[in-house]
Amino acid sequence: MTTIGNSDLSVFPLALGGNVFGWTADRDASFAILDAFVEGGGNFVDTADSYSAWAPGHSGGESETIIGEWLAARSRPEVVVATKVSQHPDFRGLSAANVRAAAEASLKRLGVDAIDLYYAHFDDEETPLDETVGAFGQLVSDGLVRHVAVSNYSAERIQEWLRIADETGVARPVAIQPHYNLVHRNDVEESIAPLAQRENLGLVPYFALAKGFLTGKYRSTDAAGHDSPRAEGAAVYATPQGLQIIDTLERIGDAHGASIAATALAWLRAQPTVVAPIASASRLEQVPALLEGGRLELTADEVAELTRVSTWTPEA
Template sequence: MIGEWLASRGNRERVIIATKVSGHPAFPGLTADNITAGAERSLKRLRTDHLDVYYAHVDDPATPLEETVAAFDRLVQRGLVRHVALSNYTADRVQEWVDVAHDLGAAPPVSLQPHYNLLARTGFERDLRPVAERNDLGVLPYSGLASGFLTGKYRSAADAAGTARGALLGDYLTGAGFAVVRELEAVASELEAEPATVALAWLRSRPTVVAPIASVSAVDQLDALLASASLELTPAQDERLTTASDSFAAALT
């Protein structure tokens, strides 16, 4: 579908395309063959001659990192991939990848895609952000809206029961979690914005973050996401949200 859209619009050079390899049933893991085949199949489906960003979706400890890094680099050298990136890697493994790329003279990763939002901060801020800062990695956190919880659509645990994403909400459905949503709604009211817009604006303003990732289930939800690219919080508003988030984290311990 994306390939058809690109072809009909003729806008390939105005679009940044990223895709991943490692978790696809047909190409599991990060062997050299899987990395190459995954890229070539994506290029065919997308009707393009290059991928702007190619992610290692999840670590594959069973494959030597030297093999994986070299395979990504060969795609860069062939012009099929412009940039290498990592997703769902531990801080130690991110640094190891960077070091192996340096030793091999291979293309280094340029971005990192971790789980990070107002309700999921500790793992990234404590472990991954220092690695991103040290290696100049742009961070594109996924689950920016905490599986929809930060849109304010859930007012109680009962609201999530039986929904498509209910099982993903887990610890969010607590008094401390709903307190974060109430603070989001208060700030959103002050700014005449949607809670989702504010949640993503907070995330966008974090150190190393270049753009948060979020999705919609209906077209009419898209405007709130796009508005987050330009919304600026005041220092006081930022601090209120961060404090509510800190209280949520403390309640988990």
């Protein structure tokens, strides 16, 4: 187990992504995946109020609803649930009134008294940041949220959030959720990770498996033949360097009797301030690799080799 930043949240070092629940995994499949994750030692589930509003016939909140039904059916197991606000069709943006209304709607869907970790999903530059910071702080003061976090924010805006929180005496964020993996490193490593390290914030990276590319499933930039909704997004990484990363993951994983996916997650976990990468499973048989990714420990030389082979220098 590991602790998120300076919070009291003790979590398994791999978060189960809830973006698929009610989308590519129906209610029964979602329940089975959640059961297997918890039975395997997992206790950290990540979702958002907007999941899965993008799917035809959906309006948002489907993932939270399924997680809430599962929590109720399992007599509320000791699971840390993170959710987010700003993208639900009915609750867009981060005005104080919207943050409050969205949080109350999430609480109702999840069937819990308090949200363990509540993210500002995307920055809302149309709302004064001090208004947003105050709204999140009030949720903590009122006991509706245990801890605050930010997702998809620049380092500059995170630093400003921290300044406002400190000056007004409200709860500071304890976590940052950035897009970070072996084929998408530079933005985080150059600005977000140093800030997280300096301010004792935990990184909870999303797209930890690069939309499935880092499972080794996509060896061509041609997405044809793959039925995953993310196939096209994953296949773009199948460049010569991307395939070299996969080959290296496969060789290192084989030395541990581990999958490519688990090895990619283990590399991410080894990076400074990373507490728990997020990875989702649409099928029950995918869960063991995720759990393995939360336990596999690579050697320093293996981490260094993967870091070297995945280093990308922009053209001048």
